[in-house]
Amino acid sequence: MxxxxxxxxxxxxxxxxxxxxxxxxxxxxxxxxxxxxxxxxAAAAHALDPAQRRSPQPLQRAADSERAKTYDWAAGHGALRKTTVWLDNQVHAGRPGVRMYCLLQPDTGGQAVLLDVGWWPLDGQRRLPAASCPAVDSQVVRGLLAPPPAVGLAHGPALTRQAAGRWLAVRLVPSELAAALRLDAGIAPRVLRLDPDVQPEDTGVMRVPGLRDLTILPNTLxxxxxxxxxxxxxxxxxxxxxxxxxxxxxxxxxx
CATH class of the missing domain: 1.10.287 (Helix Hairpins)
Incomplete structure (x- = not known):
C-alpha cells in the first residue's frame, strides 16, 4: 500500500x-x-517595397479569400458610394477617436471594397466628425490591401445608423456590414488603407483630411x-x- x-x-x-x-x-x-x-x-514590408508600389495589384485582389490575412499594394478605380462608416474605439497616440471608411465599387465589378480613409479624434461629447464620403462616379485610389482591424468580443449589433448615409460600427466584419448595408455582392475581406502620401493628381477621397498611416500593429504588442x-x-x-x-x-x- x-x-x-x-x-x-x-x-x-x-x-x-x-x-x-x-x-x-x-x-x-x-x-x-x-x-x-x-x-x-514581413508580408507588409514586402508589399510596401518601392518595386511593389511601382507595379500595384488590381483592386480585385481585395476579394481573394486566400489572401485575406496578408498584404498587397493595390490601385484601381471605381464608383464611390455616399456611405460613411465610422469605426469606434480607435486610439491614436493615446487619444480616443474613430476611423473613417468609405465604400468603393470597382469598375471591374464584384465585391465592394472598404477604404480606410483615416483616423479622426473625438471631442469630449463624442460627436462624430462632420466629414463624409463623397459620391463619385470615377474615383482613383491606391493603398495597402490589409486585413480589417481585429474584432474583440462580439456582442450587440455591429452597425447602427446615425443619419442618412452615416453609420457607426463597433466592429468591422465585412459580412455583417454587407448585410446591414444590403450589398448583395458583399464586401471584400480586405480593406484598402489609402496611401498617406497625397500626390498632386489625387482627387476626391484621396484628399479627405483624415490622419492616415500604414502602421501594421497599432495599439497591440x-x-x-x-x-x-x-x-x-x-x-x-x-x-x-x-x-x-x-x-x-x-x-x-x-x-
Whole structure:
C-alpha cells in the first residue's frame, strides 16, 4: 500500500506537472503570436517595397479569400458610394477617436471594397466628425490591401445608423456590414488603407483630411513583447520544476 506521505508526494508532483504544462502552453502560445506577427510585418514590408508600389495589384485582389490575412499594394478605380462608416474605439497616440471608411465599387465589378480613409479624434461629447464620403462616379485610389482591424468580443449589433448615409460600427466584419448595408455582392475581406502620401493628381477621397498611416500593429504588442512573455512563462515552468525537485530531495533527506 502507498503511505500517506507518498500520497502527498504524488499529489505534489501531479500539481507541479499540471502547473508546468499550463506555463509551457502559455509560453508556446506567446511564441506562436510572435511568429504570426513577424510574418505579418514581413508580408507588409514586402508589399510596401518601392518595386511593389511601382507595379500595384488590381483592386480585385481585395476579394481573394486566400489572401485575406496578408498584404498587397493595390490601385484601381471605381464608383464611390455616399456611405460613411465610422469605426469606434480607435486610439491614436493615446487619444480616443474613430476611423473613417468609405465604400468603393470597382469598375471591374464584384465585391465592394472598404477604404480606410483615416483616423479622426473625438471631442469630449463624442460627436462624430462632420466629414463624409463623397459620391463619385470615377474615383482613383491606391493603398495597402490589409486585413480589417481585429474584432474583440462580439456582442450587440455591429452597425447602427446615425443619419442618412452615416453609420457607426463597433466592429468591422465585412459580412455583417454587407448585410446591414444590403450589398448583395458583399464586401471584400480586405480593406484598402489609402496611401498617406497625397500626390498632386489625387482627387476626391484621396484628399479627405483624415490622419492616415500604414502602421501594421497599432495599439497591440510587437513580436518582441510576445517573446519576453514567452520567456517568462517558460521560466515559471522551470522554476516550478526546481521547487518540486528541491522539496522532494528535502523530504527524502528527512526520511
Amino acid at each position: 502507498v503511505s500517506s506521505r507518498n500520497h502527498r508526494l504524488l499529489a505534489g508532483w501531479a500539481l507541479a506537472l499540471l502547473l508546468m504544462s499550463g506555463f509551457a502552453a502559455l509560453g508556446n502560445w506567446q511564441l506562436a503570436r510572435m511568429q504570426e506577427k513577424q510574418r505579418m510585418l 510587437p513580436p518582441e513583447r510576445h517573446l519576453g512573455y514567452a520567456v517568462q512563462w517558460f521560466g515559471l515552468a522551470l522554476a516550478t520544476l526546481v521547487v518540486a525537485l528541491v522539496l522532494t530531495l528535502r523530504r527524502q533527506r528527512h526520511d
